[in-house]
Amino acid sequence: xxxxxxxxxxxxxxxxxxxxxxxxxxxxxxxxxxxxxxxxxxxxxxxxxxxxxxxxxxxxxxxxxxxxxxxxxxxxxxxxxxxxxxxxxxxxxxxxxxxxxxxxxxxxxxxxxxxxxxxxxxxxxxxxxxxxxxxxxxxxxxxxxxxxxxxxxxxxxxxxxxxxxxxxxxxxxxxxxxxxxxxxxxxxxxxxxxxxxxxxxxxxxxxxxxxxxxxxxxxxxxxxxxxxx
Amino acid sequence: xxxxxxxxxxxxxxxxxxxxxxxxxxxxxxxxxxxxxxxxxxxxxxxxxxxxxxxxxxxxxxxxxxxxxxxxxxxxxxxxxxxxxxxxxxxxxxxxxxxxxxxxxxxxxxxxxxxxxxxxxxxxxxxxxxxxxxxxxxxxxxxxxxxxxxxxxxxxxxxxxxxxxxxxxxxxxxxxxxxxxxxxxxxxxxxxxxxxxxxxxxxxxxxxxxxxxxxxxxxxxxxxxxxxxxxxxxxxxxxxxxxxxxxxxxxxxxxxxxxxxxxxxxxxx
Numbered sequence: 431x432x433x434x435x436x437x438x439x440x441x442x443x444x445x446x447x448x449x450x451x452x453x454x455x456x457x458x459x460x461x462x463x464x465x466x467x468x469x470x471x472x473x474x475x476x477x478x479x480x481x482x483x484x485x486x487x488x489x490x491x492x493x494x495x496x497x498x499x500x501x502x503x504x505x506x507x508x509x510x511x512x513x514x515x516x517x518x519x520x521x522x523x524x525x526x527x528x529x530x531x532x533x534x535x536x537x538x539x540x541x542x543x544x545x546x547x548x549x550x551x552x553x554x555x556x557x558x559x560x561x562x563x564x565x566x567x568x569x570x571x572x573x574x575x576x577x578x579x580x581x582x583x584x585x586x587x588x589x590x591x592x593x594x595x596x597x598x599x600x601x602x603x604x605x606x607x608x609x610x611x612x613x614x615x616x617x618x619x620x621x622x623x624x625x626x627x628x629x630x631x632x633x634x635x636x637x638x639x640x641x642x643x644x645x646x647x648x649x650x651x652x653x654x655x656x657x658x659x
Numbered sequence: 660x661x662x663x664x665x666x667x668x669x670x671x672x673x674x675x676x677x678x679x680x681x682x683x684x685x686x687x688x689x690x691x692x693x694x695x696x697x698x699x700x701x702x703x704x705x706x707x708x709x710x711x712x713x714x715x716x717x718x719x720x721x722x723x724x725x726x727x728x729x730x731x732x733x734x735x736x737x738x739x740x741x742x743x744x745x746x747x748x749x750x751x752x753x754x755x756x757x758x759x760x761x762x763x764x765x766x767x768x769x770x771x772x773x774x775x776x777x778x779x780x781x782x783x784x785x786x787x788x789x790x791x792x793x794x795x796x797x798x799x800x801x802x803x804x805x806x807x808x809x810x811x812x813x814x815x816x817x818x819x820x821x822x823x824x825x826x827x828x829x830x831x832x833x834x835x836x837x838x839x840x841x842x843x844x845x846x847x848x849x850x851x852x853x854x855x856x857x858x859x860x861x862x863x864x865x866x867x868x869x870x871x872x873x874x875x876x877x878x879x880x881x882x883x884x885x886x887x888x889x890x891x892x893x894x895x896x897x898x899x900x901x902x903x904x905x906x907x908x909x910x911x912x913x914x915x916x917x918x919x920x921x922x923x924x925x926x927x928x
Contacts, residue, residue: 433926434924435925435926436925439925505883506924507883507887507912507924508911508912508914508923509920511912512912512913644912
């Protein structure tokens with residue numbers, strides 16, 4: 431893309447993209463580390479993840495500040511304007527994803543070391559799908575690649591399927607052995623958080639599409655939320 | 660739905676389905692050998708403000724001046740193609756150019772009041788066009804025109820002061836009052852606020868908003884934010900060609916043409 435005549439405008443846009451990329455990278459890493467902490471019952475790692483979420487919140491504030499500054503000082507138009515608006519909304523979504531990762535980390539002490547619950551073994555795979563969606567959709571944002579965004583959207587179906595299956599498994603567990611209800615309920619929340627992360631990645635995909643194309647994603651390309659509850 | 664959003668919807672629909680007041684078809688303008696306008700066809704809508712934007716030398720002012728035959732005053736200028744006002748060919752031999760310029764008024768970049776009183780600046784046009792039957796009627800036209808131009812309250816007690824003694828913004832509104840006084844159908848504005856401070860500019864923009872619907876308005880501006888603020892339709896000119904013409908809100912958020920996008924986002928040249 432051709433540069434702006436006012437070079438400082440390009441610098442601002444590069445900074446804005448850099449902040450979004452850093453937020454995304456931190457959220458992605460928080461999801462992955464939270465799952466490791468959960469499966470290994472690593473309480474120290476879990477409390478680090480909770481503490482580090484503050485940095486994601488700070489980055490969201492930095493994105494807001496810079497976006498407002500760009501709007502006020504540069505009066506962006508057309509694709510520039512759409513990108514700034516998309517960055518604002520995407521930052522809010524990533525902040526929320528960070529909160530879900532933090533919420534998973536907070537449950538680590540509440541789920542015992544010697545668990546017998548089979549569902550726990552599939553959650554890391556589900557988490558990987560969700561965090562890959564986030565990773566790829568942010569790549570799509572950086573590249574203004576609307577086709578990649580549509581592709582990410584379609585992947586949410588798999589995350590929803592995972593969730594529905596985990597839900598049924600946990601329900602069976604709880605009925606068979608009421609002693610597991612406490613841990614199983616926490617695991618259910620973990621699964622729900624991962625399912626929501628997938629949904630949020632599709633929201634980001636819709637913003638990427640809007641920024642690149644100047645129109646909203648067609649209904650058929652959007653994600654129908656297939657999570658049962 | 661709120662009144663506001665209904666109004667916006669109605670404005671949007673008006674912008675989508677224009678009622679053409681002036682139509683240009685295949686218009687080219689030559690200054691000697693040099694072609695300044697290349698085969699431009701465009702409709703100027705009655706109910707919407709039309710903005711012409713584009714870099715210096717793109718032909719937007721030249722094209723504006725073809726709409727009331729101001730280019731006739733330039734010796735070697737030649738206009739090809741057809742421009743109609745309510746279906747009437749304004750370049751037809753029987754067209755009375757003085758009459759045309761009363762119907763299609765013009766406001767220039769630099770306020771240019773006559774070196775006469777405020778009253779005379781406004782009264783001059785109606786008097787020579789024989790629009791007023793007597794002193795009382797002329798007084799009425801002067802007051803009405805100054806009111807519509809948003810200047811009456813500021814000057815009503817000093818109508819005999821010289822027009823050139825007013826501030827720049829007031830002078831420009833006086834020139835708008837002068838254009839309004841002969842009861843035009845179309846008002847052309849060539850960079851009407853570029854010599855004014857932000858407050859005077861805002862008053863002119865508010866005035867354009869109030870005059871919309873009563874007159875068809877075309878404004879040439881270098882200030883894209885101004886075009887975005889005052890117009891409902893925007894035409895982008897580049898190197899004498901009309902590149903894109905559409906609903907302002909769409910042109911500034913999602914232009915169809917690459918050249919329009921590069922210009923409005925500041926990537927031009």
